[in-house]
Amino acid sequence: MKKLTLWDIIYASNMAVACALSYVLATALLGQFADQANTLLGGMWAAVATIFVFRETREKSFSAGCSRLIATCVSLALCFIYVALFRVNALGIGLTIGAGTLVVMMLGWRDDIVTTGITSAVVLVVAALDPQHALAEPPLRLLDTVVGVAVGVLLKWCASYAVARAGLVSASGEPVGSATGK
Numbered sequence: 001m002k003k004l005t006l007w008d009i010i011y012a013s014n015m016a017v018a019c020a021l022s023y024v025l026a027t028a029l030l031g032q033f034a035d036q037a038n039t040l041l042g043g044m045w046a047a048v049a050t051i052f053v054f055r056e057t058r059e060k061s062f063s064a065g066c067s068r069l070i071a072t073c074v075s076l077a078l079c080f081i082y083v084a085l086f087r088v089n090a091l092g093i094g095l096t097i098g099a100g101t102l103v104v105m106m107l108g109w110r111d112d113i114v115t116t117g118i119t120s121a122v123v124l125v126v127a128a129l130d131p132q133h134a135l136a137e138p139p140l141r142l143l144d145t146v147v148g149v150a151v152g153v154l155l156k157w158c159a160s161y162a163v164a165r166a167g168l169v170s171a172s173g174e175p176v177g178s179a180t181g182k
Contacts, residue, residue, distance in 0.1 A: 049148025
């Protein structure tokens, strides 16, 4: 078992605070115009987006944020088109995930296939749970994702900057003296 460093504790604490903040912000925003189920789902989705963008360095975190937004936008555009035309079923979920895979491949973003597929699956299943409001799902999930990415990247950058000033990480946000530090 690896011994935890001060950087590990700072990183985990920062992620925990960022996830809680993402959840609170998303649920506060959504609570103004969405039902309780969508509000709670939005908080969860914002926290997931925050977790997704938390990386070892500020640059990797920013890159992951851009990646998450691109994959989410591809997925949500396809899901919006699908739910506008059809009722959600297993075949439609598979076709939408397949179409998203092809789109991100054509764009040269193969690393975003997984995120695009997961987003499509979640959005379409939630749309199937409430078919009367299926068209609302893609924009709501975009809002959740934007909140989560923004909070995650911002808090990662702020904390990394603060601990860099204290000499615990390098100027790029990498832990000083670790295997990944330079």
